[in-house]
Amino acid sequence: MIGLEGFGPQLLAGAAVTLELAFAAVTLGLITGLLGASAKLADLAWVRSPISILLNLLRGIPEFLILLIVYFGASELLGDAWSPGPFAAGAIALGAVFGAYSSETFRGAFMAVPPGQMEAARAFGMSRTQVIFRIHLPQAWRFALPGLANLWQGLLKDTSLVSVLGLEETLRKANIAAEVTKHPFPFYLAALAIYLAFITVSNPAFAWLERRASRGSRK
Amino acid sequence: MSFLSDLVALVVDNQSAFLRGLRITIELLLYSSAIGVALAVPLALARVSANSWIRNGAYGYTYLFRGTPLLTQLFLIYYGLAQFEWVRDSFLWPILRDPWPCALIALSINMSAYVAEVLRGGIVGVPSGEREAAVAMGMSPALLHRRIILPRAFGIALPALGNEMVVQMKSTALVSTITLLDVTGVARRIVTRTYSTDALFVAGAIYISMTYAISCGFRFAERRMNRHLRPPT
Numbered sequence: 001m002i003g004l005e006g007f008g009p010q011l012l013a014g015a016a017v018t019l020e021l022a023f024a025a026v027t028l029g030l031i032t033g034l035l036g037a038s039a040k041l042a043d044l045a046w047v048r049s050p051i052s053i054l055l056n057l058l059r060g061i062p063e064f065l066i067l068l069i070v071y072f073g074a075s076e077l078l079g080d081a082w083s084p085g086p087f088a089a090g091a092i093a094l095g096a097v098f099g100a101y102s103s104e105t106f107r108g109a110f111m112a113v114p115p116g117q118m119e120a121a122r123a124f125g126m127s128r129t130q131v132i133f134r135i136h137l138p139q140a141w142r143f144a145l146p147g148l149a150n151l152w153q154g155l156l157k158d159t160s161l162v163s164v165l166g167l168e169e170t171l172r173k174a175n176i177a178a179e180v181t182k183h184p185f186p187f188y189l190a191a192l193a194i195y196l197a198f199i200t201v202s203n204p205a206f207a208w209l210e211r212r213a214s215r216g217s218r219k
Numbered sequence: 220m221s222f223l224s225d226l227v228a229l230v231v232d233n234q235s236a237f238l239r240g241l242r243i244t245i246e247l248l249l250y251s252s253a254i255g256v257a258l259a260v261p262l263a264l265a266r267v268s269a270n271s272w273i274r275n276g277a278y279g280y281t282y283l284f285r286g287t288p289l290l291t292q293l294f295l296i297y298y299g300l301a302q303f304e305w306v307r308d309s310f311l312w313p314i315l316r317d318p319w320p321c322a323l324i325a326l327s328i329n330m331s332a333y334v335a336e337v338l339r340g341g342i343v344g345v346p347s348g349e350r351e352a353a354v355a356m357g358m359s360p361a362l363l364h365r366r367i368i369l370p371r372a373f374g375i376a377l378p379a380l381g382n383e384m385v386v387q388m389k390s391t392a393l394v395s396t397i398t399l400l401d402v403t404g405v406a407r408r409i410v411t412r413t414y415s416t417d418a419l420f421v422a423g424a425i426y427i428s429m430t431y432a433i434s435c436g437f438r439f440a441e442r443r444m445n446r447h448l449r450p451p452t
Contacts, residue, residue: 060385060430061423062392065403069423073416153286160288164396171291178298185299192287192295199286 007177014173015194021159025094032099037106058100063158067093090162105147109140142213149206170194229417240405247391255330263338284332297321297397322394333383341376374444381437385430
């Protein structure tokens, strides 16, 4: 290794921003995905159709383009009222992408819970809200987790796109170090290693979540 | 309707720029997919090899390239390699100096890693009875793979391959970061000139049409590849 010429702490600070952005986006994405799945399963066609169409369109556009539209479009649409910085734009854009994909994952997961489970809970005297939060959601969560694990990995990698807007996350820090030192290779390699480490750590984390989510079910 | 008519006027004004951008996007998509699939076949076979060295080596390759962002790989190849004098002195320099081949290399490597995993699933999914029947017919391992396993694996993996192709099409948008003027690159350039995001929406519409075309194409191919499985009508 050629050494990081004193830029190591900078890269680590960037890695922390990458994680913050990923967590912000996944929070927005899970909320969007759950609401989107509920809308896709709604009985009312005027709720179901427009939201399904919008979420499907989002999946057909490059994530990078969505990011640019959010970043530059918000200030055009809202004027001076509110213009998102790169972090907020990244969280909104990546959250929307995560939501568009996870709405499909959640939709499948909601449908995978046997209806008898909810009927039994109703017969037991649970209210509709109780059935959703105690029976339907926890079991759907278990079916959704493997799909969400894949989406999370995609999201982690997509955070690198926000470097183009100047957010000083891992890749942007590598860019800066590369420009200053004129030695780009080791810094981009270090950035690769940071992303790979995050992905590698997520695998056991999701395995743990899955074990936790399935502890009520027979093997 | 003024938003729509603005978009139409924008497309008419920048028709040739968008067409040139579309050409770069489609060329990168088709070439990188072809190279990616060609590399993925030996990789997928290596992933199911009985030799653990070959198996783990192929796994390491797919893990590395699926586990890191394409944008970082792109920068590593385009900006990173230029740092070394021996690269600049080598016969490869005329290739690595240019953004287009660098984009093609990064996209192809990425595609090969993703498709290898999809194909591996297809190979494992070939019913063992078909494999045994081919061996009982006296097929050599090479013939068995060429006639039975690979065609069946592609047929099984086709829906997933269609998804990979859509993902790859969306990935091509990143090449605008290394100065290429693909659809996104053209749109970004118009945005800086006009101070309006309309061009980004035009680009979005172009990408959605391509997504739609790719999914329709693969649905057609799926019906054709697996036509022997359809119940007779």
